[in-house]
Amino acid sequence: MSKTASITGGSAFRFGLLLLAMPLLLWLFLLVILPHMDLFLVSMRERISYGKYEFSLINYIEFFAEPLYWNTYVRTAVMSIFATILTLVIGFPVSYYIAKVMRGKGKNALFLMCLIPFWVSELVRTFGWMILLRESGVISNFLQWAGIADGPVEMLYNDAAIMVGLVYTSMLFMVVPLVSVLDSLDDSLIEAGYDLGGNAFTVTRDIVIPHAMPGIASGCIVVFMLTLGNYLTPNLLGGKDSLWFTEQIYTQFITRFNWESGSAFGFLLLILSSAIVWIGLKLSKQTLSETVG
Amino acid sequence: MIPSIPQPKFYKGLYSSYIALFFVYLSAPLIVVGVFAFNDSLFPSMPWEGGTLAWFFGNEDPYVGIFNDTKLLESVGVSAFVAFWVTILSVTVGTCNAFLFERSKFPGKNLLYIISLSPLVIPGVILGISILVFSNAIANGIEDSIGWDLEFLRPGLFLVIIGQFAFITTITTLVISARLRKFDVSLEEAALNLGATRRAALWTITIPFLKPALIGAGIVAFLMSFENFNTTLMLVGSDAPLTIAMFDRLKQGSTPVLNALSLLLMVVSGGLALLSVFVQRDTKN
Amino acid sequence: MADQFDLECRNVVKTFDDFTAVNDISLAIPKGSFFSILGPSGCGKTTLLRMLAGFQAPTSGDILIKGASVLGVPPNRRPVNMVFQHLALFPMMNVAENVAYGLKRRGVDKATITQKVNETLARVGLPDAGPKQISQLSGGQKQRIAIARCLVLDPAVLLLDEPLGALDLKLREHMKVELKQLQHEIGTTFVYITHDQSEALVMSDQVAVMNAGRFEQVGAPQDLYYNPKTAFVAGFVGESNRWHGTVEGGDDHKIEINLASGGKVIAKRDGQTNLVTGQGVDVFVRPEAIAIDGTEGADNSLSAKVDNVLFNGAASSLQVRELVTGHEMTVALPQTGAFASVKAGDEIRLSWSVEQTRCFASTEGGAGA
Numbered sequence A: 001m002s003k004t005a006s007i008t009g010g011s012a013f014r015f016g017l018l019l020l021a022m023p024l025l026l027w028l029f030l031l032v033i034l035p036h037m038d039l040f041l042v043s044m045r046e047r048i049s050y051g052k053y054e055f056s057l058i059n060y061i062e063f064f065a066e067p068l069y070w071n072t073y074v075r076t077a078v079m080s081i082f083a084t085i086l087t088l089v090i091g092f093p094v095s096y097y098i099a100k101v102m103r104g105k106g107k108n109a110l111f112l113m114c115l116i117p118f119w120v121s122e123l124v125r126t127f128g129w130m131i132l133l134r135e136s137g138v139i140s141n142f143l144q145w146a147g148i149a150d151g152p153v154e155m156l157y158n159d160a161a162i163m164v165g166l167v168y169t170s171m172l173f174m175v176v177p178l179v180s181v182l183d184s185l186d187d188s189l190i191e192a193g194y195d196l197g198g199n200a201f202t203v204t205r206d207i208v209i210p211h212a213m214p215g216i217a218s219g220c221i222v223v224f225m226l227t228l229g230n231y232l233t234p235n236l237l238g239g240k241d242s243l244w245f246t247e248q249i250y251t252q253f254i255t256r257f258n259w260e261s262g263s264a265f266g267f268l269l270l271i272l273s274s275a276i277v278w279i280g281l282k283l284s285k286q287t288l289s290e291t292v293g
Numbered sequence B: 001m002i003p004s005i006p007q008p009k010f011y012k013g014l015y016s017s018y019i020a021l022f023f024v025y026l027s028a029p030l031i032v033v034g035v036f037a038f039n040d041s042l043f044p045s046m047p048w049e050g051g052t053l054a055w056f057f058g059n060e061d062p063y064v065g066i067f068n069d070t071k072l073l074e075s076v077g078v079s080a081f082v083a084f085w086v087t088i089l090s091v092t093v094g095t096c097n098a099f100l101f102e103r104s105k106f107p108g109k110n111l112l113y114i115i116s117l118s119p120l121v122i123p124g125v126i127l128g129i130s131i132l133v134f135s136n137a138i139a140n141g142i143e144d145s146i147g148w149d150l151e152f153l154r155p156g157l158f159l160v161i162i163g164q165f166a167f168i169t170t171i172t173t174l175v176i177s178a179r180l181r182k183f184d185v186s187l188e189e190a191a192l193n194l195g196a197t198r199r200a201a202l203w204t205i206t207i208p209f210l211k212p213a214l215i216g217a218g219i220v221a222f223l224m225s226f227e228n229f230n231t232t233l234m235l236v237g238s239d240a241p242l243t244i245a246m247f248d249r250l251k252q253g254s255t256p257v258l259n260a261l262s263l264l265l266m267v268v269s270g271g272l273a274l275l276s277v278f279v280q281r282d283t284k285n
Numbered sequence C: 001m002a003d004q005f006d007l008e009c010r011n012v013v014k015t016f017d018d019f020t021a022v023n024d025i026s027l028a029i030p031k032g033s034f035f036s037i038l039g040p041s042g043c044g045k046t047t048l049l050r051m052l053a054g055f056q057a058p059t060s061g062d063i064l065i066k067g068a069s070v071l072g073v074p075p076n077r078r079p080v081n082m083v084f085q086h087l088a089l090f091p092m093m094n095v096a097e098n099v100a101y102g103l104k105r106r107g108v109d110k111a112t113i114t115q116k117v118n119e120t121l122a123r124v125g126l127p128d129a130g131p132k133q134i135s136q137l138s139g140g141q142k143q144r145i146a147i148a149r150c151l152v153l154d155p156a157v158l159l160l161d162e163p164l165g166a167l168d169l170k171l172r173e174h175m176k177v178e179l180k181q182l183q184h185e186i187g188t189t190f191v192y193i194t195h196d197q198s199e200a201l202v203m204s205d206q207v208a209v210m211n212a213g214r215f216e217q218v219g220a221p222q223d224l225y226y227n228p229k230t231a232f233v234a235g236f237v238g239e240s241n242r243w244h245g246t247v248e249g250g251d252d253h254k255i256e257i258n259l260a261s262g263g264k265v266i267a268k269r270d271g272q273t274n275l276v277t278g279q280g281v282d283v284f285v286r287p288e289a290i291a292i293d294g295t296e297g298a299d300n301s302l303s304a305k306v307d308n309v310l311f312n313g314a315a316s317s318l319q320v321r322e323l324v325t326g327h328e329m330t331v332a333l334p335q336t337g338a339f340a341s342v343k344a345g346d347e348i349r350l351s352w353s354v355e356q357t358r359c360f361a362s363t364e365g366g367a368g369a
Helices: A010-043 A058-065 A067-101 A104-119 A122-133 A138-146 A159-183 A187-195 A200-228 A232-242 A245-255 A259-284 A288-292 B009-038 B070-103 B109-121 B124-146 B157-181 B185-193 B198-227 B230-235 B242-252 B257-284 C045-053 C095-105 C110-123 C139-151 C169-186 C197-203 C221-226 C231-236
Strands: A045-049 A052-055 C005-016 C019-030 C034-038 C060-065 C080-083 C157-161 C189-194 C206-211 C214-219 C241-250 C254-259 C264-268 C280-285 C300-310 C317-322 C328-332 C347-352 C357-361
Touching: A010 A045, A010 A259, A010 B070, A010 B109, A010 B124, A010 B157, A045 A259, A058 A067, A058 A259, A067 A104, A067 A159, A067 A200, A067 A245, A067 A259, A067 B009, A104 A159, A104 B009, A104 B257, A122 A138, A122 A159, A122 A232, A122 B009, A122 B242, A122 B257, A159 A200, A159 A232, A159 B009, A187 A200, A200 A259, A200 B109, A232 A245, A232 B242, A245 A259, A245 B124, A245 B230, A259 B109, A259 B124, A288 B109, B009 B257, B070 B109, B070 B157, B070 B198, B070 B242, B070 B257, B109 B157, B124 B157, B124 B230, B157 B198, B157 B230, B185 B198, B185 C080, B198 B257, B230 B242, B242 B257, C005 C045, C005 C189, C019 C045, C019 C060, C019 C189, C019 C206, C019 C214, C034 C045, C034 C197, C045 C080, C045 C157, C045 C189, C080 C139, C095 C110, C095 C139, C110 C139, C139 C157, C139 C169, C169 C189, C169 C197, C189 C197, C197 C221, C206 C221, C206 C231, C214 C221, C214 C231, C231 C280, C231 C357, C241 C264, C254 C280, C264 C280, C300 C328, C317 C347
Parallel strands: C034 C189, C034 C206, C080 C157, C157 C189, C264 C357
Antiparallel strands: A045 A052, C005 C019, C005 C060, C206 C214, C241 C254, C241 C280, C254 C264, C280 C357, C300 C317, C300 C347, C317 C328
């Protein structure tokens, strides 16, 4: 039965709807759609002299001509995919433990413990890792005290440090959807799997993972997106040689004030993230509104 | 696998220790940040030089504590200002959106829904630069045509608020929609049936029902704005919000005053987080 | 004159696109009566009720409350109140606030509200429930609060949309009696819609049987049971054995019918002059109208073999198969002790009177029982 619409009459209802839609339309057009269209237009022009621009593909050509740029681009993509997989592999057993092994109050407490670190700013978290990993840091001192290392060990400013930080920062966005999807898996399905002769491996492969697929997809998409667009963690933990693509965008925009090529870089990053998210959705047979919404 | 299926003790032990290790990994950075706030040393690193409260209350160089560090305190104020407006705007617009998506039918609704989810999959840096480029184009256009220099369209707090609002609204929309979806429309009809006007039904029935989600969305919006870095980085002007100010200090290498500040932030946002969990739990009853 | 009816519908029609939900309904409900609308789900009864409450506007026709048309009057200004299917008690308010809600909207002063709320709560037998939260109430108590919330407003008509549906069987039986008593005490006109015939039959003064957007028959419960006017009513109200056959002959009072499965029955002609020889008809006989080992010389009789004994206390029955033609039927098995020895495989003699046998021109579909 039609419910609310029936109460209000024709034109007044239309006007009300338009009024209600106004904030949404302003938000989407002024802050999302038009800025991105403009970003695209800016990326397709070349600055001839002050205030004079011409249509040109030079910004994109420059990107492919300069190995540093596209090396950074590919490196960022590969590292992001790797970080996403690592987050999934580390986070899945934890989510499973919270959702299926724990019961009652302990379960809620453990889940909350998972969340609380992430209410703290990413900056603070990264700062923590710097204190742990740096030459004069906690781990280095511990290794020396334990006699494993002879002198101070520098563990900052390398890819492994970046990876540790990225996985740490992304964990929440993997664990939350995984716990909620695993929570909805009926225990009796697992019991039935065992009852029909399955073992831990086959039950996980045939029952648990297919059921968790929407959660896995949504976790991976968000984690990948956040990792790809991250600036803070690679910059602080990776140091000068972190070679993250967002740093290139920042350099073009803020340091070199070359907005045209910065826009092109931004657009390329957007294409990369959309493409990989799209492929991920196709491979896992999910849709965006189901996974995110 | 699950408690009802017996497993060898060895595997159980292995699994439990993995979980324990995971929580060590989660808590280690936060614990060291907190602990080193009390280290009587100029650097937030080993060795431990004994405890002090100077990084909170100290007032003589170089031991300037957080409560006397005007620059950092100012940036806290800036962040709070930004977060306040982002919260108000995004909860208001999110509520409108929730009613639009959950309660009305119109052509193109699905497409609009997908677009309004898109800020979640746009990297924050790109959202930042696109708004920067666009607002700059408008400002230039206005300046060239009628000669007004609209200062607020240049990098600064207005753009920071707008930029954060652009993606935080998606989150408030999702949170409030989820609650509104659970609302039984017959409650509103019952109110009408008992003599309430549409406006009264909305204010006495629907909004009170949404209240937990509104508060929850507000807390999330405030924290996300307070902690945002990527979008802010691209839009910031001369007034630096906290994350930007801390980032600059970190790059220069800083005294443990940052640890002290971080510890305070952890306490406050941890408290807010628990509050939001509490409010959301209330929802279920 | 019009004033003696609390609620009147005149040729009300409601269409959605090309679907007609309510088709030319007219009714007049006298003051203070308990009126039920009984029909299967999807018959249009909910749409009709929502039009009475003002949540939907009729496509054509008129609705009058206490003699005045309410077309165009929004739901919040109509002197009718409704008990919703899932009650729609406001979960964010306690019991007293729920009951006070309508009075507050009218701007009644606080002292009067408190007094009226207490009175009404006492009237529904929950005088101390005021400060309780809705979630603390049992199913039956919620029911009473939902009714109290309406009664406190003194409505001209109380609409009830299958409010007993969510209760378990025992409580439902209990609430039926309670609702009937309550209505009797307060004298407000009740319009009750349900798909459960027992609810309608037990509580109502008048029942309208609705099917596919139309009223098939309006009458007292006994009337519907003993004198169904259509095949649908005969099938929907009470249990029936239903057979197909063709008219073979008869007179002004009886119709002789050859059953499709073989055999012959004699049915009552209830003014149905349209049934002529050769016409296809559906024959209805209630299981409880059939006597086991009945006397010789009854209007209809046959021999049958027991297939199954379905023991269910007072509602026990036999599934039997006629010896000659093999067609199946259900026969009530009174638990008086006389038939305690009947078991599967027994042969029994069945008989029933012509008065208890009804036939109607064949329709496709229609609800069997």
